[in-house]
Amino acid sequence: MARDDVRARVRGLRWRPTGRATPTVDGLDLTVGAGERVGLVGPSGAGKSTVLHALAGVLGDPLPGELSGTVHVDGGVGYVPQDPGSAVVASRIGRDVAFGPENAGLPRAEIWRRTDEALDRVGLRYPTGRPTSALSGGELQRLALAGALARTPGLLLLDEPTAMLDPAAAAEVRAAVVGALEGTDTSLVVVDHHVGPWFEHLDRVVVLGPGGRITHDVAPAALDAAALDVPAGGATSLRDELTRAGVWLPGVPAPAPLDVPASLVAPDGPGPDVVVEGLRVDLVTRGLRGRTTTNALDGVAARLPAGRLTAVTGPSGAGKSTLVATVAGHLRPTAGEVRGAPGRTARSRDLARSCGWVPQQPEHGLLALRVRDEVELTGRRLGVAVDADEVLALLRLDHLADAHPFRLSGGEQRRLALAAALAHRPGLVLLDEPTVGQDRQTWAAVAGWAVAAARHGATVAASTHDGHLVAHAGHQVRLDGPARQRQVVAA
Incomplete structure (x- = not known):
């Protein structure tokens, strides 16, 4: 590859986050050509997001730690992080997308042309004055992507860009990315645990192993179902090798959920039968324009039976x-009722004892300075014994017991949030996109926890787009939205 054809070059990258005993990435070399499309895959914690952070130039200052090696990038960078909410810079979606073009000093007409086009490309077809706080997690992913596309970057970095989207919305986002890059020399590096749907759009797939080391750098065709089944010289097939490493590959069945022991998940008594009737929830945003009320749910009726895993499904933005x-008691119903759940009127201690809620943004539930302390915290406050060692080992976090929770990868943080909320074995278990960012092994642990908790009497509900998890649910509640989501602006 000629020097002029190189978009990004990484040499000898070593990164040890503050508070971690070992580097996340150690000695990585990677070159991305101009116009090249690269998929970056590997098990949870292998350093995929760290590589994107390095290419985006955010290691060492915004993210503290020990950094060495060199990273050279030619051209501007558009970056969509794993937590899309962290990329929001404005209270309205139009202003948020316009932020990049405005900072580039473009004329006003060009700024808003790019903004409108980017929002349309990613399928976020709300008025530009819609509050960013009223968007779902999947809609925030689309917003972050629109902001990156509006910059027309030379290097586009996407970290799990479709993880919280339903299949139709995910296909729309992939099409938006491909369409935006067509006919340009913009390079793409995309991290996606389920990379198969990207194969037809990629030139290379780079697989990272422990320590962020590249174990394979192959053409996507080498990873299709036919090629994966052919061992080389009698050796283990590439399919088996990557599957054992935790990589999700097309055509390979999902693993079975782990058989989690009752001692880790069984509540003291049976969980509640939760009944939702006529539920309406309005989300209120206050800003310079006054108060905006957005209808998120209207007239919802549902049942979450005890001793069952209920999958809450539906398109992105359905509520x-x-x-x-709302069932967890964190949002107040505008109308209707939720029976059987503790609700907003419960004392904090009683709510914590009876209900475990794992939010979509895992960092929102993290309070301690060490991973082990996080797992033990709620149980200690409630006087409930927690076997932290067994919980950490089950969720493949035992090697991180002394690490700071905010120095973990996105997938690791999500598993830690689950452990922190559920290690004291509540009777009501509420999960929001619990399997996002997980490799095959860690998926089996998370899914196994949900399935086992229900089997041992808990009431378990999971909001999810994960068809593999839905297949193990004994009950389903489908929201057929998107919700009408009316807006009322009051001065």
């Missing part, structure tokens, strides 16, 4: 997270 958070 799945709102329903789960």
Whole structure:
């Protein structure tokens, strides 16, 4: 590859986050050509997001730690992080997308042309004055992507860009990315645990192993179902090798959920039968324009039976997270009622004892300075014994017991949030997109926890787009939205 054809070059990258005993990435070399499309895959915690952070230039200052090696990038960078909410910079979606073009000093007409086009490309077809706080997690992913596309970057970095989207919305976002890059020399590096749907759009797939080391750098065709089954010289097939490493590959069946022991998940008594009737939830945003009320749910009726895993499904923006958070007592119903759940009037201690809620943004539930302390915290406050060692080992976090929770990868943080909320074995278990960012092994642990908790009497509900998890649910509540989501602006 000629020097002029190189978009990004990484040499000898080593990164040890503050508070971690070992580097996340150690000695990585990677080159991305101009116009090249690269998929970056590997098990949870292998350093995929760290590589994107390095290419985006955010290691060492915004993210503290020990950094060495060199990273050279030619051209501007558009970056969509794993937590899309962290990329929001404005209270209205139009202003948020316009932020990049405005900072580039473009004329006003060009700024808003790019903004409108980017929002349309990603399928976020709300008025530009819609509050960013009224968006679902999946809609925030689309917003972050629109902001990146509006910059027309030379290097586009996407970290799990479709993880919280339903299949139709995910296909729309992939099409938006491909369409935006067509006919340009913009390079793409995309991290996606389920990379198969990207194969037809990629030139290379780079697989990271422990320590962020590249174990394979192959053409997507080498990872299709036919090629994966052919061992080389009698050796283990690439399919088997990558599957054992935790990589999700097309055509490979999902693993079975782990058989989690009752001692880790069984509540003291049977969980409640939760009944939702006529539920309406309005989300209120206050800003310079006054108060904006957005209808997120209207007229919802549902049942969450005890001893069952209920999958809460539906398209992005349908109100799945709102329903789960309302049952958890974190949102106040505008109308209707939720029976059987503790609700907003319960004392904090009683709510914590009876209900475990794992939010879509895992960092919102993290309070301690060490991973082990996080797992033990709620149980200690409630006087409930927690076997932290066994919980950490089950969720593949035992090697991180002394690490700071905010120095973990996105998938690791999500598993830690689950452990922190559920290690004291509540009777009501509420999960919001619990399997996002998980490799095959860690998926089996998370899914196994949900299935086992229900089997041992808990009431378990999970808002999810994960068809593999839905297949193990004994009950389903589907929201057929998106919700009407009316807006009323009051001075």
